[in-house]
Amino acid sequence: MPSRPDAYELHQYFEHHRKPGEHLYAVVDAARDYRLAVAPRDMLDEPLRPLFQNAPYFMERVGPYLARISCSDRYPEYMRLWAERLGDNAGIFFLSSAWPKTVRAHLRSIFKVYDENKAMFYFRFYDPRVIRTYLPTCTAKECREFFGPIRSIFVEGPTLPVMHHYRVGQAAIHLEEEDVRAISHSLDDAREESTA
Numbered sequence: 150m151p152s153r154p155d156a157y158e159l160h161q162y163f164e165h166h167r168k169p170g171e172h173l174y175a176v177v178d179a180a181r182d183y184r185l186a187v188a189p190r191d192m193l194d195e196p197l198r199p200l201f202q203n204a205p206y207f208m209e210r211v212g213p214y215l216a217r218i219s220c221s222d223r224y225p226e227y228m229r230l231w232a233e234r235l236g237d238n239a240g241i242f243f244l245s246s247a248w249p250k251t252v253r254a255h256l257r258s259i260f261k262v263y264d265e266n267k268a269m270f271y272f273r274f275y276d277p278r279v280i281r282t283y284l285p286t287c288t289a290k291e292c293r294e295f296f297g298p299i300r301s302i303f304v305e306g307p308t309l310p311v312m313h314h315y316r317v318g319q320a321a322i323h324l325e326e327e328d329v330r331a332i333s334h335s336l337d338d339a340r341e342e343s344t345a
Contacts, residue, residue: 153236154310156229158333162312163242165332166301170246173218175231176200176256176275177240180211185230185239189216192223198253200260213240213275215256217249236309238277247298255297277304277313284315284322292317 154162163173179186189195198215201208218227231239245252262272273279274295281304287295296302302315306326314325 152310152330153232154329154333156225156232158310158330159232159235160225160228161333161336162327162329163244163303165336166303166314167244168246168300171244171300172246172249173220173242173244174249174252175216175218175240175242177214177216178238178273178275179209179214181237181239182234183210185234186214186216188227188230189214189218192227193217193219193221195219198249200253200257202257213260213273215249215253235305238305240275241277241280242303243299244301244303245299251298255299259295259297280304280315281307281313285324287322289317289319289321292322 167173177186187197190197193216195217198217199209199212200215201212218224247255259274260272262270264270274283280302284292284295284302296317300316304313304315305311306313310328310330312327312329314327316323
């Protein structure tokens with residue numbers, strides 16, 4: 150039976166993909182897990198970065214939050230919370246070299262969408278089920294606009310431990326379905342061989 154990757158495997162997976170100068174971010178759905186949304190403040194000394202602006206008080210507990218997951222001694226502890234929530238559609242991860250202010254501004258720009266009658270709606274792009282359906286329908290231009298300063302987006306697959314890794318390709322979106330646990334174990338094996 151497939152199983153959730155643990156905190157170490159998840160950490161290894163993102164570090165495998167992270168390039169020098171890039172930050173690991175997440176957008177957390179507070180409606181799915183408020184504790185996970187505010188944990189960066191409590192565990193990583195990061196400020197709270199809600200994507201709602203000037204929203205009513207009650208939205209605080211149900212809106213999306215941007216989290217920069219800084220590499221520190223407490224980073225794996227935050228990964229433990231995420232590992233426990235994988236499979237529950239609590240949010241998405243991504244890599245970007247941009248600073249949080251730039252990333253937040255971009256995410257807020259794609260968070261609000263308008264229909265043909267100019268009515269505004271919130272786009273739940275941070276729900277794995279939504280983004281897995283949305284991204285494959287995008288043209289290359291739409292993908293570039295959606296990604297903005299983001300290089301890679303990571304979304305839990307319908308079955309664990311698979312993660313969907315999205316990047317903008319030449320013609321459209323590029324998707325790799327990756328087994329988080331297998332990648333982590335292969336990195337460990339390679340390290341063991343290099344030290345043997």
